[in-house]
Amino acid sequence: MKKIAAAPYQLWMAIFVIVPLFIVAYFAFTTDSGAFTLENIIKTADYAPIFARSIGFAALATVICLIIAYPLAYIIANMSKNVQSTMIMIVMLPMWMNFLLRTYAWQTIIGNNGIINNLLSMVGIEPIKMLNTSGAVILGMVYDYIPFMILPLYTVMAKIDKSIMEAAGDLGCNGFQSILKVTIPLSMPGIISGITMVFVPAISTFIISKMLGGSSNLLIGDLIEMQFLGTSYNPNLGAGISFVLMVIILIVMAFINLIDKSDQEEKVII
C-alpha cells in the first residue's frame, strides 16, 4: 500500500509541473504555426537592457536585504527564548497584509503628493521625486522580500551553540572578530537560502516595477506578462523570455550552491 501512496501525487506533479515546463520549452523554440525556430531566444537579446536591469536590481535588493537583515536576525537570535518567538512573530506579521496593498502603500508614502513630501512641504522643503524611480523599485523589492531573508538567517543563528561564541571570546576574539570568524561561517546555510529566497522573486517580479517604477523601469517579469496578458500578445516570445529567465536563475543558483555544501534535504526546510 505504501508503494502506491505517492502515485497520485507523482501523476499530478507530472501533469501540472513537468508537462507545463515542456510546453514552455516547446513554445520557446517554435513559431506560432509550430515550426522549429530559435528566433524567440535570439529576440530576447533585444531586451538585454531589461535583463541587465532586472539582474542588477535583484542583486542590489538581495545585498541590501542581507546587510540589514543580518544584524536584526543576530539581535533576535541572542534574546531570551520567549522573546525570540514573539519577535519573529512581529517581524513576520506584515506578511499577512496582502503584498499588493503593502506595495501600494509605499506608492502613497513616497508619491509626489505622498506622505513624506507632505511632511517635507510643512517644514518648507521642496518635494522630492521618489516614486517612479529605480530607487523606488529597489525599495519595494527590499521591503516585500526581506522577511524571506530574516527567517532563514534567524533559524540558523538560533541553532548556533552559544558556548562556541564564548570559546571564541576566551581564545581572544573581540565581539566583532567572533561574529566574523564564528557566526558568519556557521550561518552560511541561512545566508545561502536567504539569498535565493530573495533573489528569485525579485528578479521575476512584475508588480513592484509596475506600481513603483513607472514606465521607465520595466523588468523581465513585465516583459513576460505583456506577452501573455498585456498589450503585445505573443506566447512564443513570452515562453522564450521565460526560458531564458529560468536558465539565468539556474546558473545563479548553481553558482550559489558551489559555496554551500550543506545537505540538500535539510536546506529546503530552512
Place this chain on the structure above:
Amino acid sequence: MKKASKYIYLTLMMIFLYAPILVLIIFSFNTTKSHSVMSGFSFKWYQQLFRDSAIMSSLMSTVIVAIISSIVSTVLGTFAALGINSMKKLPRSATLGVNNIPMINPEIVTGVSLMLLFVFFAARMNFKMGYATLIIAHITFDTPYVILNIMPKFRQMDKNLLDAAADLGCTPMQTFFKVTLPEILPGVLSGFLMAFTYSLDDFVVSYFVSGDTVQTLPIKIYSMTRRQVSPKINALSTLIFAVVVIVLIGKNIVEIKREKKLNKYKLHRRGEI
C-alpha cells in the same frame, strides 16, 4: 553590541516594516478617498464594505479556492509523504527534486506554464479557465509545502511503533490511521495551514490561470491599483489583519505557557524544585 544601538536598530527596522501597514490601517478610517491626506475619522468604508457585492464575491471566491485546494493538497501530500518515506534513495530524491520545482521556480513561470497548459486543453476540450483551473493551480503549488511540513515528522517517528502495531495485529490500513497519522498530525496540520495561507494570498499564479470569469481578492485588488484602491479594501485588509493578529497572539501565549510548564516539569524531574 551596545545596548542603545541595538534598540535604535530594532526601532528603525520596526518603523520600516510597519510604516506601510500603519498607513493602510489609518486611511481605512479616512472620511475621503484620499490615501495621503487624512481629513477626518469615520467608519463609513467599513459600512460600505459589506454592501459592496463585487468585493464580497471576490472574497468568497478566494476563500472557496483556498479551502478546496488546501484540503485536497493536504490529502494528496500526506499520502505522498507516506510513499516517499518508504522509497529507495533514487526515486526518493527524484520525487523530492520535482517537489522543489514549484517552490524554486519563479511564480510567474509557474503561472505562465500552467496557463499554456490550460489554454492548450481549453481549445481542444471546450472549457474556460475559472474555478477549476484556479484550484488545480493552487493544489500544484500548495502540495510541495504540505510534503515539506510532513517529511521531518516521518524522520522523527520511532520505526519500532509500526512493527509493534503489526505484531499486535493491525492491518496496514489500521496502522496508518492508529499509529502513523497521530504521529505525523502536527506536520499535517501545519502543512494545511501553510497551504491555506499561500492560497489565500496568491496573486501571480492566479492572475495567469483565472481567466476572466473569476476574480479572487488579490486579483480584484490588482485591478484597483491601476487606478485608485478603494478605502473599502483598506477596511477589509484591516479586519483580516486584526483577526490574524488576535489568532497569532493567542497562539503565542499558549506556546509560551506550554513551554513554561515543560521547563518546570524538566526541572522537577531533575529534582531542582
